[in-house]
Amino acid sequence: MDPTPQSNGPVTRRQFLRNGARLLTMTGLGVAAGALATRSTAAAWVWQIDPAKCLHCGNCATQCVLEQSAVKCVHAYAVCGYCQLCTGFFAPEPNELTTAAENQLCPTAAIQRAYIEDPYYQYSIDEQLCIGCAKCVEGCNRFGNGSLFLQIRHDRCLNCNECAIARSCPGEAVRRVPADRPYLLKTTSR
Amino acid sequence: MKPEFELFDRREFFGVVTKTAAILGLAGAARASTEGAGTANPFAYDVSRFQKTDPKLIAYEEVTRWAAPHKEARRLAIGPDDQLYVCAGNYISRLSRSGQTGLELALAGPACCVAAAADGTIFAGLRDHIEVYDAKGGRTARWESPDPKTWFTGLATDGKDVFAADAVKLAVLRYDRNGKIAGRIGQKNAERNVPGLIVPSPFLDVMIHRDGLLRVNNPGRHQVEAYTFDGDLEAVWGKASAATAGFCGCCNPIALAMLSDGRIVTCEKGIPRVKIYSAAGEFESVVAGAESFPENAHACNDLNDCIHGGLDAAVDADGRIYILDIVTSQVRVMQRKA
Numbered sequence: 001m002d003p004t005p006q007s008n009g010p011v012t013r014r015q016f017l018r019n020g021a022r023l024l025t026m027t028g029l030g031v032a033a034g035a036l037a038t039r040s041t042a043a044a045w046v047w048q049i050d051p052a053k054c055l056h057c058g059n060c061a062t063q064c065v066l067e068q069s070a071v072k073c074v075h076a077y078a079v080c081g082y083c084q085l086c087t088g089f090f091a092p093e094p095n096e097l098t099t100a101a102e103n104q105l106c107p108t109a110a111i112q113r114a115y116i117e118d119p120y121y122q123y124s125i126d127e128q129l130c131i132g133c134a135k136c137v138e139g140c141n142r143f144g145n146g147s148l149f150l151q152i153r154h155d156r157c158l159n160c161n162e163c164a165i166a167r168s169c170p171g172e173a174v175r176r177v178p179a180d181r182p183y184l185l186k187t188t189s190r
Numbered sequence: 191m192k193p194e195f196e197l198f199d200r201r202e203f204f205g206v207v208t209k210t211a212a213i214l215g216l217a218g219a220a221r222a223s224t225e226g227a228g229t230a231n232p233f234a235y236d237v238s239r240f241q242k243t244d245p246k247l248i249a250y251e252e253v254t255r256w257a258a259p260h261k262e263a264r265r266l267a268i269g270p271d272d273q274l275y276v277c278a279g280n281y282i283s284r285l286s287r288s289g290q291t292g293l294e295l296a297l298a299g300p301a302c303c304v305a306a307a308a309d310g311t312i313f314a315g316l317r318d319h320i321e322v323y324d325a326k327g328g329r330t331a332r333w334e335s336p337d338p339k340t341w342f343t344g345l346a347t348d349g350k351d352v353f354a355a356d357a358v359k360l361a362v363l364r365y366d367r368n369g370k371i372a373g374r375i376g377q378k379n380a381e382r383n384v385p386g387l388i389v390p391s392p393f394l395d396v397m398i399h400r401d402g403l404l405r406v407n408n409p410g411r412h413q414v415e416a417y418t419f420d421g422d423l424e425a426v427w428g429k430a431s432a433a434t435a436g437f438c439g440c441c442n443p444i445a446l447a448m449l450s451d452g453r454i455v456t457c458e459k460g461i462p463r464v465k466i467y468s469a470a471g472e473f474e475s476v477v478a479g480a481e482s483f484p485e486n487a488h489a490c491n492d493l494n495d496c497i498h499g500g501l502d503a504a505v506d507a508d509g510r511i512y513i514l515d516i517v518t519s520q521v522r523v524m525q526r527k528a
Contacts, residue, residue: 056235057231058231058232058233058234059231061233062232081390081440083390083410083440083441084388084410084411084430085412085430085439085440086440087439087440092235092236092237092240092431092432092433092438093240093431093432093433093436094430094431097430105235107233118385118386119385119388119410119411133232133233134233135233135234135235138234138235139235142235142237142460142490143438143439143440143460143490144439144440145390145440
């Protein structure tokens with residue numbers, strides 16, 4: 001057996017052109033596949049707020065590129081204590097526990113309070129009014145069990161390449177999540 | 191002919207440059223301060239004004255403090271001869287007024303509450319049952335759990351009856367000295383006009399007042415309720431508010447004690463503070479405000495729903511108020527200011 005490798009013969013012009021054409025075709029296919037993959041990956045991820053990291057700083061109301069923020073308060077009813085004195089609903093020093101405007105904490109009166117049975121009340125968010133300021137979230141987390149929290153609503157979010165809220169979030173609570181699981185919902189207290 | 195340009199000399203040039211630099215500097219500083227103000231949260235939930243108490247309202251001063259004999263302190267009570275009983279960890283310790291440990295009971299589980307009768311009998315509340323000890327620490331009885339979900343958080347006795355507050359079953363159980371349940375107090379009952387206890391977190395307390403009625407905190411309603419031993423609701427007082435005169439948060443007050451003249455000492459969590467009300471419920475003064483318990487105030491910011499925060503209080507015959515800080519496991523002795 002001859003140990004020396006066989007040397008290739010000279011490449012003909014036809015072979016050279018054929019190889020060149022193959023190389024170009026493969027390169028083009030690769031670039032196209034890469035571009036498609038990148039585009040589909042970008043579409044498969046959306047921005048969301050991790051409630052466990054949220055600091056209720058108020059930036060969500062002011063930093064979003066939309067005129068009214070894509071961030072809204074969300075209520076985990078399974079977590080809520082249905083408190084008579086909801087610290088997410090009432091100002092710290094209410095005159096009385098009624099829905100009078102001066103007793104409410106929310107700057108836009110976006111939380112609805114409905115009587116259930118003595119002494120329990122249900123609190124729900126009017127998303128048209130909510131500006132995502134997190135004032136109620138802070139109140140609920142500070143003295144309650146944290147059933148109020150913020151989420152980016154994907155019927156409003158533009159899914160910007162660089163989210164302005166994420167850029168300014170002091171708790172680094174805004175991150176990309178898979179589009180097929182676009183919400184980070186609370187199921188237990190805090 | 192008037193010249194079009196007037197040349198500066200060196201002195202004028204430096205003067206103009208200096209003025210310009212000064213104006214630019216001031217403008218920059220003004221902008222920086224404006225930007226700094228802009229970073230403040232316009233939607234801040236501000237309760238800072240309640241976390242610092244008006245000094246005029248504080249009627250007590252700290253005399254001394256000591257550490258509880260064990261970690262995870264929960265409750266304290268005053269027994270005969272002004273001895274203190276502290277529940278901490280799996281122990282109930284009997285302390286002198288200076289904090290020296292005398293008797294110590296080692297329990298099978300966490301000590302949740304305690305009461306001592308005039309004859310020295312000690313009633314120890316574990317989570318779901320009560321154990322009875324004589325004055326020397328010998329166990330004389332074990333009262334079986336009334337319900338698998340029972341969570342005793344408060345005990346009181348007049349020597350004849352024992353009242354045990356069950357924070358889960360939302361009732362104060364009346365036991366006789368043999369451990370037989372003689373009644374349930376505080377449960378919702380429209381016929382007796384009892385609205386029912388609301389206890390979102392495990393802090394239900396019971397106390398026997400010198401007027402012969404029980405006092406039970408109803409934290410979910412931010413009230414203190416007075417019941418007869420038979421369970422008739424006689425009086426209610428308390429207002430929900432973060433302001434000093436009210437009871438703050440989702441559920442306060444969490445613990446009660448009584449001064450010798452019948453005034454009532456209340457403890458709160460969230461904004462941790464100890465206050466005094468008249469027997470009829472009129473706010474009188476502050477024993478210690480939130481600024482006295484920074485670790486306790488911080489406890490409610492953690493991910494524990496404030497279950498591990500809170501305070502307890504007991505009063506001795508001289509009117510000194512002992513405050514147990516559940517977070518630091520320290521006992522503070524407070525005395526009325528001269």
